[in-house]
Amino acid sequence: MATLDVAGVTKSFGTTQVLHGVDLTVADGEMIVIVGASGCGKSTLLRIVAGLETATTGRISIAGRDVTGLEPADRDIAMVFQNYALYPHMTVGQNMAYGLRIRGLPKPEIAQRVTEAATLLGIESLLDRRPRQLSGGQRQRVAMGRAIVREPKLFLFDEPLSNLDAKLRVQMRAEIRRLQRRLGVTSLFVTHDQTEAMTLGDRLVVMHAGHAAQVATPMEVWARPADTYVAGFIGSPAMNFLAGTLADAGQAVALAAGPVLRFADGPRPGPEGLPLTIGIRPEHIEAGASGLTLPLDLVEPLGSETVLHGRLPNGEALTVKLAGPAPAGPAIQVTLPAAALHVFDAASGKRLDR
Amino acid sequence: MPAAGIDDAALAAATLRRQAWDRRLTHLWLILGVLVFAFPVWITLVGSTHDASTIGRGDVPLLPGGQAIANYTAAWTSGGEGRYRASPASLMLWNSALMALLIAVGKITISLLSAYAVVFFQFPGRMLAFWTIFLTLMLPVEVRIIPTYQVIVSLDLFNSMAGLTIPLIASATATLLFRQFFLTIPDEYVEAAKIDGAGPVRFFRDILLPLSVTNIAALFVILFIYGWNQYLWPLLVVNDRGLETIVVGLAKMIGNGDAQNEWNIIMAMAVLALLPPVLVVVVMQRWFIKGLTETEK
Structure with missing residues (x-):
């Protein structure tokens, strides 16, 4: 049981800086998911917490103890x-016991811990097998077991599900979540998969180009993204972005595509004519008999819903997700509900709130 | 579609005929190959079972004679009564085996450790060390034989097992092979071991060594035979009959004309010299094929 504190961590490889000062406080028993595209520094951050890389500057504390300089x-x-990195020449049981053996725990205790963990994970019958005799899902469980027997203060997961097929991934995802809740161990989970991130995390850290772009609960990240990167990264299909300018003394936005939309939640600060980026999720756009005309160039029927891709008359791309089957015809009429708008400063990409 | 008038049964029959011919031809070629390679060995085996005069007359018998026990006993215990009184095979086999074993074990030990250092550790001069080792590939024993001889004599290792083996242990081939193999080991094993708390020595012993078993077995076979077959260096650095190796002894037994060669004893000696390498191959082959099929990286 422990907290984790990451304070001002930067990392440079030669002249390339991959982390630009990351701060993160993880509460006891919390599951934090670090999510981001490849190359955003998420794995580097995890490896710094693990001690496999050294931070250029900054401190790491686990349970209030400064571990920055520790192995x-x-x-x-x-x-x-x-x-999984299971040692191929050792049996499942030996793999799980190896760390404890090195720490010099008495044999009966090792055996007891391994049996307990194996029972918890449902792999008791596999203890005498070698890793190569196991399926992907079983290896995944063994890797978890090896982590559990150590009874650590902190679990670190480095994209552990990405080698599994889609169905197993969903199953193991739920299993990891249940297990983490049950054991109550503080965890850090790195992934590039937003579904994993949304479903697993108590809170998400969305990483972008070496910064933590947003640290918040999954719903908060989805409902109030901190900038255009987060807004575009979380959600599928991705959020639409439309250019516009601040109008009507901050009460509305004049879209480049034509209409002027009044903000539902009050005025935004800033000078008249301030360039804005307006975000709206495809599922929030409404189709109807009036509004903007959207000529369609691609229709993707998904069964219960349909994703429509088109271009507005001014050339901006717009994706719409509608419930039910695809509408007939080469174009639809869409309206953008004011309550669903996300307002970002076009220059900085940051969210603009009232 | 085949041309009209040819039915499928005829096509199938033609295919069968062609395949039968292919098989016959392949076998013929294989049998020829076996004959070419096995014939000299057969002659040696047969020769070691006749008495000296049969072979001395110049007819080469193709069927075994009745002198096998006498010949092998002579080779094993005394080395024959010929012009060159060879050492007994028992002594020379022991010398050869010890030399080949020391060379193989020594090379593998040194190579494992140096490859481990070069691949898994960062230290100043790492690449320099690697390239220095690499350069020695261009300097086999034969090329550096005079300076090596000088060094061994100066170190007072002339006529000793150490002088016989140490210069042959120093070589880069095995280091390079292990380096290549170590480079294929995923970083995650190193990292998992670090998190498990294994230091460099434990990682080497508990993880790297078991993973290298296959390579070690394969290299052992190659290096044992390399050591066993050494001729020039043992000939040069040892003149004590008690340290003579069987390859050198065998060559010395064959004279150049002023006296009758005891071909029967020589052939028996040759057969004896052949057995240990064959044994090593047979025993180790099982082992490393097992390793190849069971190890997975």
């Missing part, structure tokens, strides 16, 4: 790797 083994952590 991975002395940090009281456990890590699950993307390819």
